[in-house]
Amino acid sequence: MIQAKGYAAQSPTTDLAPWNFDRREVGPHDVQFDILFCGVCHSDLHQIRNDWFPGIFPMVPGHEIVGRVVKVGNHVKKFKAGDLAATGCLVDSCRTCENCREGLEQYCLNGHSLTYNSTEQDGKTPTYGGYSNTIVVHEDFVLHISDKLDLAAVAPLLCAGITTYSPLRHWKVGKGHKLAVLGLGGLGHMAVKFGVAFGAEVTVLSTSPKKEADAKKLGAHHFVLTSSPEQVAAAKGIFDFILDTVSAEHDFALYLSLLKTNGTHICVGVPSKPSEIPPFSIIVGRKSVAGSSIGGLPETQEMLDFCAANNIVSDIELIDIKDIHKAYDRMLKGDVRYRFVIDMASLQ
Ligand code: NAP
Numbered sequence: 001m002i003q004a005k006g007y008a009a010q011s012p013t014t015d016l017a018p019w020n021f022d023r024r025e026v027g028p029h030d031v032q033f034d035i036l037f038c039g040v041c042h043s044d045l046h047q048i049r050n051d052w053f054p055g056i057f058p059m060v061p062g063h064e065i066v067g068r069v070v071k072v073g074n075h076v077k078k079f080k081a082g083d084l085a086a087t088g089c090l091v092d093s094c095r096t097c098e099n100c101r102e103g104l105e106q107y108c109l110n111g112h113s114l115t116y117n118s119t120e121q122d123g124k125t126p127t128y129g130g131y132s133n134t135i136v137v138h139e140d141f142v143l144h145i146s147d148k149l150d151l152a153a154v155a156p157l158l159c160a161g162i163t164t165y166s167p168l169r170h171w172k173v174g175k176g177h178k179l180a181v182l183g184l185g186g187l188g189h190m191a192v193k194f195g196v197a198f199g200a201e202v203t204v205l206s207t208s209p210k211k212e213a214d215a216k217k218l219g220a221h222h223f224v225l226t227s228s229p230e231q232v233a234a235a236k237g238i239f240d241f242i243l244d245t246v247s248a249e250h251d252f253a254l255y256l257s258l259l260k261t262n263g264t265h266i267c268v269g270v271p272s273k274p275s276e277i278p279p280f281s282i283i284v285g286r287k288s289v290a291g292s293s294i295g296g297l298p299e300t301q302e303m304l305d306f307c308a309a310n311n312i313v314s315d316i317e318l319i320d321i322k323d324i325h326k327a328y329d330r331m332l333k334g335d336v337r338y339r340f341v342i343d344m345a346s347l348q
Pocket residue numbers: 040041042043044046159160163182183184185186187188205206207208211245246247248249250267268269270271292293294331332334335336338
């Protein structure tokens with residue numbers, strides 16, 4: 001076994017604290033890499049607090065992981081010691097179902113293995129995430145990253161990046177489309193960058209008046225403050241797509257009224273309670289409500305390569321791991337600019 005150290009929540013009501021644990025030895029197809037940076041996703045906070053479902057504790061969160069390879073198994077072809085490496089939300093899947101065979105491991109029909117709060121494919125060994133010093137992952141679930149980009153700012157691409165890239169690609173959002181990004185946080189700011197890069201006319205819908213200048217700096221063409229009835233009224237019926245990244249309960253009927261006829265509201269945010277969708281809000285105007293989950297391995301690599309070619313990274317605040325709860329508190333208040341990333345050198 002490999003001795004690893006990290007920060008874990010021992011229960012849904014306790015804070016994260018230092019915790020030592022074991023990772024498996026490097027198998028023939030495994031890559032071990034030392035973690036340099038790990039992004040802080042709102043899903044980390046939802047899961048350590050059991051917002052969605054009872055979690056597996058102790059829980060080491062973190063699924064935006066970048067680092068440097070220290071060891072590879074003797075069958076590994078894609079990586080060697082010294083390479084940069086990254087892992088996102090997935091560490092394994094069945095590999096045989098229809099979706100896995102198409103590279104849609106995020107929709108594995110037999111149950112994928114998530115990076116934490118999940119189990120390996122044996123169905124019993126818990127997985128532990130990136131708020132830790134080192135990780136062992138099957139090479140098929142390890143991604144290549146460019147050495148030309150700021151490594152800390154690459155980390156959030158592994159979840160916030162792919163979760164917004166994938167639906168924008170799936171629905172072919174681009175030139176001629178009016179895209180609204182609902183919520184300017186970690187996911188939202190990446191959605192703005194990708195939407196702009198794909199040629200869409202991008203509007204940020206936000207509850208935070210202070211984010212207007214940032215939205216424009218990120219490339220958004222317009223900004224609508226959702227607490228302003230005048231601004232909301234002026235945005236009625238104008239969007240082809242809304243990419244909804246909101247982490248808390250919100251009024252779907254209001255946002256659906258901003259879609260054009262045949263418009264699509266794409267949910268990626270996961271509030272803890274089910275949302276109410278009044279039938280008339282979609283019947284009138286033949287609107288669709290859709291959803292999307294992270295992205296599969298081939299598309300995640302495609303997104304990382306796209307970011308390297310187009311010089312796209314996340315806007316980050318680098319933090320010490322001991323300040324993780326301060327970061328969570330700010331995240332809950334919508335005060336993220338626009339992703340916290342843990343400098344893993346701060347893990348003692
Ligand atoms: P985040 O950085 O905290 O951003 C969420 C943003 O939502 C906030 O910054 C805020 O933006 C807005 N917001 C918060 N409360 C709101 C409310 N009550 N009404 C309206 N807007 C509100 O979170 P994140 O890391 O981007 O994650 C967002 C959500 O996506 C989380 O639920 C997370 O679990 C989920 N997620 C899903 C996937 C997937 O595969 N589908 C992957 C990753 C994350 P403004 O200040 O601009 O209003």
